[in-house]
Amino acid sequence: MEHDPEALALFTEGYEKILAGIGKLGFDVHDDNFAETARRAAKGFHDLIHDQKQVSVEVEGLLAKTFPAKYTEMVISKHNTCFGVCPHHLLPVIYRVSLAYIPTNKVLGLSKLSRLARLIARGPRLQEDLTHELANILHAQLHSQGSAVYIEGLHMCMAARGVGAHEARLVTSGVRGVFLDDVRTREEFLKLVLAPSNVVL
Ligand SMILES: [Zn+2]
Incomplete structure (x- = not known):
């Protein structure tokens, strides 16, 4: 950018x-x-820290390129590494972002999901706000049946203060639509996200 x-x-x-x-x-x-x-x-x-005007243009362009949905199953993009800074210290945060949605009638290309996360992450934002913003875009702007976002953040401001490495990882999640209403859908998402990844690759 x-x-x-x-x-x-x-x-x-x-x-x-x-x-x-x-x-x-x-x-x-x-x-x-x-x-x-x-x-x-x-x-x-x-x-x-990306220019938010450029980000809006790119997000709109990205959401405009959709395909008709053949299936209405969960689409999930796991463990996308993204970068940003925290608003309290302006120190870097490394995020591992997993995103999912269930389409109504249109789907995004899989690479678009990770592009979306990488775009929105680059700014001085609270991890909670990043989580909710991504969930909102994937539900409201994509007109999906629902969306879910799970983020682990490694915050330099916490890691550098001498707390143990895993205590410095902040976990946030946000759900919309069917993921909010149906506990089984939500559990399926979390099971897929938290499954050990050494099975496939
Ligand atoms: Zn901080």
């Missing part, structure tokens, strides 16, 4: 100040290694 020049300039200014702060801690930030660091760091940070 394209970088916004104004946002990039502001991020670069910010990282220049961060480097000055690092200099106060006894590091030689005038060393060659840091020559382009502020701008590189700004670009890296921008990659974790």
Whole structure:
């Protein structure tokens, strides 16, 4: 996704100040290694925060390309690795996102589900909000019978504070439509998501 020049300039200014702060801690930030660091760091940070106008356009385009549904069975895309930042610390979060929906009359290509998760994740968002936003899109905007989202997030802000690695994983889930109304559908989704993946690949 394209970088916004104004946002990039502001991020670069910010990282220049961060480097000055690092200099106060006894590091030689005038060393060659840091020559382009502020701008590189700004670009890296921008990659974790997409322009929401560009995202809306892409999400709309993605949802517009559907196929007629031949079956109305659960469509599931498991363990998509996505990246974002938390709004409280602006530190990176690595998500493992599983998404499902039951079509009414149209289906998305499978790669579109993972694209959708990767697009929406890139921003300063609470994991809970990311979960609900994905569930809403797959239910309301896709006019499906229901949707379910299960996310595990590895939050750098929690991992870096010295808590054990698995305590730093936050789990959220959201369900809509038939997944909310029918406990068996919900259980089937969770069983598929939580099944050990060493069986197939
Ligand atoms: Zn945080």
